[in-house]
Amino acid sequence: MRNRALAVGLVAAFMTLLDVSIVNVAIPSIQADLGVGTSGLQWILSGYALTFGLLLVPAGRLGDARGIRGVFVAGLLGFTLASAVAGAARNELWLVTARLVQGAAAGVLNPQVTGLIQRLYPPPERGHPFGLLGATIGIATAIGPLLGGVLIQLGGSAEGWRWVFYINVPVGVLAAVLGWRLIPRRPAERRRRESLDPVGVVLLGAAVVQILLPLVQERQWQGNAKWLLVATGLATLAVFMAWERRFARRGVPLIELGLFRVPSYGLGTTLVLLYFAGFTANFFIFTLLLQRGHGYSALEAGLAITPFALGSAVAAFVGGRIVNRLGRPLVALGLVTVIAGLTATIVVLRLVPQVSPGVTMALPLLVAGTGSGLVITPNQTLTLAEVPVDRSGSAAGVVQTAQRVGAAFGIATIGSVFFARLNATGGDWTAALQGSLTASIGFMLLALLAAATDILRTRHAAARAGRDPATRATRQD
CATH class of the missing domain: 1.20.1250.20 (MFS general substrate transporter like domains)
Known part of the structure; x- marks a missing residue:
C-alpha cells in the first residue's frame, strides 16, 4: 500500500x-x-x-x-x-x-x-x-x-x-x-488542533515575496531601487524569526528554528x-x-x-x-x-x-x-x-x-x-x-x-567520540 x-x-x-x-x-x-x-x-x-x-x-x-x-x-x-x-x-x-x-x-x-x-x-x-x-x-x-x-x-x-x-x-x-x-488518513487522536501560527504565515509570506519579486522581475524592473525590496525582505525575515521564538513558548511555531542547530x-x-x-x-x-x-x-x-x-x-x-x-x-x-x-x-x-x-x-x-x-x-x-x-x-x-x-x-x-x-x-x-x-x-x-x-564536521565528531572513554566502553560492552 x-x-x-x-x-x-x-x-x-x-x-x-x-x-x-x-x-x-x-x-x-x-x-x-x-x-x-x-x-x-x-x-x-x-x-x-x-x-x-x-x-x-x-x-x-x-x-x-x-x-x-x-x-x-x-x-x-x-x-x-x-x-x-x-x-x-x-x-x-x-x-x-x-x-x-x-x-x-x-x-x-x-x-x-x-x-x-x-x-x-x-x-x-x-x-x-x-x-x-x-x-x-x-x-x-x-x-x-x-x-x-x-x-x-x-x-x-x-x-x-x-x-x-x-x-x-x-x-x-x-x-x-x-x-x-x-x-493513509492520520488517526483522529494525532490530528493536532493547535494554532497554525497565522502571524508567522503572514510574516514569512511577506518576506518571501519581497525577496523573490525583484529576482523574478530583474530584467523588467530597471534600476537598482528594486534591490531595496531584498533588504526589506531580510528585515521582515528577522522579524519573523523573532516572532517564531516568542510563539514557540506557547505553541507550535510555523518553523522549528531549533532544527537549524542540527x-x-x-x-x-x-x-x-x-x-x-x-x-x-x-x-x-x-x-x-x-x-x-x-x-x-x-x-x-x-x-x-x-x-x-x-x-x-x-x-x-x-x-x-x-x-x-x-x-x-x-x-x-x-x-x-x-x-x-x-x-x-x-x-x-x-x-x-x-x-x-x-x-x-x-x-x-x-x-x-x-x-x-x-x-x-x-x-x-x-x-x-x-x-x-x-x-x-x-x-x-x-x-x-x-x-x-x-x-x-x-x-x-x-x-x-x-x-x-x-x-x-x-x-x-x-x-x-x-x-x-x-x-x-x-x-x-x-x-x-x-x-x-x-x-569535516562529521569526521571531527566521530574522532572525538572515539576518544571519549565512555563511548569506547560502550562499544566494548
Whole structure:
C-alpha cells in the first residue's frame, strides 16, 4: 500500500515540477497566439515560481497538523483546475492569473510528498523512496523542454502550447482519486488542533515575496531601487524569526528554528540553496542558445538537453540506494561531477565551434546530469534524516523554499551574466553561454564548500567520540 501511495505522490510531484520548465519552449507560441508582451511573458514564467515558493512552508505545516491526505488532494485538484484554465486562456491577464494559481497549488502539494515519505518509511528505508523522488525531480526539470516540444509539434504552433497545460488535467484527476484512496488518513487522536501560527504565515509570506519579486522581475524592473525590496525582505525575515521564538513558548511555531542547530539540516539547506542557484538557470540558457542562437525547433532543443535528464534520473535512483552508506561525501562527489560536466561543456564549445552544439554538448551534459542526480536526492535524504516525523512537512517546506529562492536568484544572476555577455560580444551566443556556465560553476563551488564543511564536521565528531572513554566502553560492552 505504501509503495502505491508513494507512486501517486511522485506522479503529482512530477506534474508540478514539470511545469517549471515545460513552458519555456511554449513561450514563442504563446506570444504569437495571445500577443503577450515582455512583462506578461516574464510573469507567465516567474509568477509560477513566486507563488510556488510562497506557500511551501505554510502548506507543509498544515499537512503536519491536519494530515497529509486532505492537503495533498486539495493542492492537486487546485493545480489540475488551474491547468485547465491556463490551457483555455484567451488573453494575457487570464493566463498570468491561472499560472499564479497553478504555482500556489503546486506549493501546497509538494511538501506533502516529502512528508509522506517521512511518515511511511523509517529512516533506514528512506534512501530508496527519496532516490525515486530525486529521479522524478531530475527528469521533470530536464525533460520539460522535450515534452513541450513534442506537444507543440503535435498540436501545431497555434494550439500546441495549450496542450502543455491540458495534459495535466486527466493525470491530475486520476492522481487525486487514487491519492484519496491510497494515502493513509492520520488517526483522529494525532490530528493536532493547535494554532497554525497565522502571524508567522503572514510574516514569512511577506518576506518571501519581497525577496523573490525583484529576482523574478530583474530584467523588467530597471534600476537598482528594486534591490531595496531584498533588504526589506531580510528585515521582515528577522522579524519573523523573532516572532517564531516568542510563539514557540506557547505553541507550535510555523518553523522549528531549533532544527537549524542540527548541522545536517542547516548545512543541507544551505547547500540546496546554492546548488539550485547554479543549477536551474542552465536549462533556460541552453534553450535560448539552441532555439534563438542556432535555430533549433522546440522539439530539437528538448532532445538536445535529454542527456542531462537521463544521467540525472539514473544517478538519483542509484544515489538513493547508497547514500546511507556513503553519506555527504556522495554529495561532494556529485558536485565535483557537475562541475566537471559544465567545464567540459565550455571546453568543447570552444574547441569545436563549427559543430552543432546539440552534438558537442551531449556527453558533457550526460556527465553533469549524472552529478546532479548524486546531489539532489542524497542531500535531501541527509538533510531530513534527523528531522522529527511530526515536523517533516514544514521542514521539507523550508528546504523546498530554499530551492525556489536559490532558483530565482540563479536565474536573475546567471541570466544577467548571459545577456550582458551577449550584448558585449555583439550577439555571440556561445560566448554568452560560456560566461553564464562560469557563473554557474561558481555557485557549485560554494555548494561544495558547504558539503566539505559537513564532511569535516562529521569526521571531527566521530574522532572525538572515539576518544571519549565512555563511548569506547560502550562499544566494548
